[in-house]
Amino acid sequence: MTHAASPPVPDGAHITICEVGPRDGFQIESTFIPTDKKIAIINALFAAGLRAMQVTSFVSPRAVPQLADAEAVLAGIDRPKGALITALIPNLKGAERAAACGVDAVHTVVSASETHNRKNVNRPIDASLKDFEAVCDLMLQKGIMVEGGIATAFGCPFEGVVPPEQVARIAKRYQDLGATAVGLGDTTGMATPATVRAAVQAIRAEAPGLGIGLHFHNTRGVGLACVMAGLAEGVTHYDASVGGLGGCPFAAGATGNICTEDLVYLLNESGYDTGVDLDAMITAAKLAQDIIGRELPGQVIKSGPRLRRYDPGLTATAAG
């Protein structure tokens, strides 16, 4: 089944970049990043102009010890005027913890693949969605927005193809529960321009008016090509991770989330308004790289801005 395409994002429009490195990136690092270092990276990211950030996750500290300091991080960071502070929450308990920290939005997660959801949270998709009823009620009562995360939205490492209609059905259910937007997670890096197009069009047909955010991993190198596909479909919200932090549990050695500074470079050079200063973003990425202590996969962190100029006294090499 195919659906109608939407008009592309107009020239010069504002694009929201939601920084997810402090959650999706920090959580898979093998060592615990000290709380004050996390706060330093987050504040540098805000200083670069980012105004949406998934700061942490209120999961069990036993399950994800790297983010056991969620409360302390949220208490310690700058919160620029107009910033949207979000946190991932798996359940009602996480929602209550997040609310107590004064977040602006929570990000829930259910997988679009039945097998993946059972593996991830040990329950069927519909049971996960049923659990979110109480979460959404509480959040709306407290004036906290809900973003409904849909993992494996572009494919599942166990089931393979995930039908766009299945993604749209979950999106509609989230809308009915009061979510303002859904976030389509490319959990194991299977998104392609074709699957992005199909998922976005199916959601627009099933749940008109629902916001759509796209969360790509660069596992197979096509993360920014998928952003191009999203822009062509009119999507204005993209998650990205400083330095390209993050990873995919099924592709050892492959890169993680699309890289924030590479995305900023692409969008700024395409004339969109991101509000992010690339030089300051590179500074933040270098700080993250220094703290984490390994080379991050981002490219602009190595190559610098486009119009970086070189002294013609340098030697050029055979062209290509």
Place this chain on the structure above:
Amino acid sequence: MTHAASPPVPDGAHITICEVGPRDGFQIESTFIPTDKKIAIINALFAAGLRAMQVTSFVSPRAVPQLADAEAVLAGIDRPKGALITALIPNLKGAERAAACGVDAVHTVVSASETHNRKNVNRPIDASLKDFEAVCDLMLQKGIMVEGGIATAFGCPFEGVVPPEQVARIAKRYQDLGATAVGLGDTTGMATPATVRAAVQAIRAEAPGLGIGLHFHNTRGVGLACVMAGLAEGVTHYDASVGGLGGCPFAAGATGNICTEDLVYLLNESGYDTGVDLDAMITAAKLAQDIIGRELPGQVIKSGPRLRRYDPGLTATAAG
């Protein structure tokens, strides 16, 4: 000055991928790759279904010792039926050597930036183009096609912005000399979707009927996003390098050319006809990686094809 856009490449169309790793990649490796190893990689690439390849370069062996075995490589490789065998040539002497080896096409190079051309070949752009008159005459007489390479077509590390009209002027001159196509080289990784669009439109306006090939480097992470921009402008010819071999002399640590197997993955998954089998392409990339002896920047070589399936007995991790 803006020009009209062309229609996008239609669904299912054939896209030519020209493999340039054996030239653009091998030439910057610090050690000489033995001739028989070069031939093994090239033959694996043909076996994967590639049918256009820039096999070597007929430059001075003193300038580029890594490709001093150009004749031996061309004599030793398989030449599948219908394959287009090309070589880079800097001048008439190189053209004569290439012709003696029975190539199907030669690829010349002039920079679109005056400063870069002087640095690269120690002469003004117009002198370089003048020199190509004799080259083109000889090649056409021998029935060998000429592809006019235009380096720094999307920006220059010394001059910064390169006007699309300058690229179009050189393209027109190449067309007048008898070239069938131009190849726009993203020499130092400055191409963006906007500059791709501008250059392609300017050439189409100035030199209608001239073929256009796009040669991107992934120096700033947006190489495949630029391919998306090229496809949207109707361009059906892209250079790429096995494993992402190659580099940029002005961005230490950044990646080189866009990676062939990542490009094949993107195009095959988008429904285009590349003629390349991804699994066989990954096999060729792994061979290149083993021979070269370092991890190559390509992603699909690490993550495998999209529908690679995992045993649900494996542990999933927190979604994202």
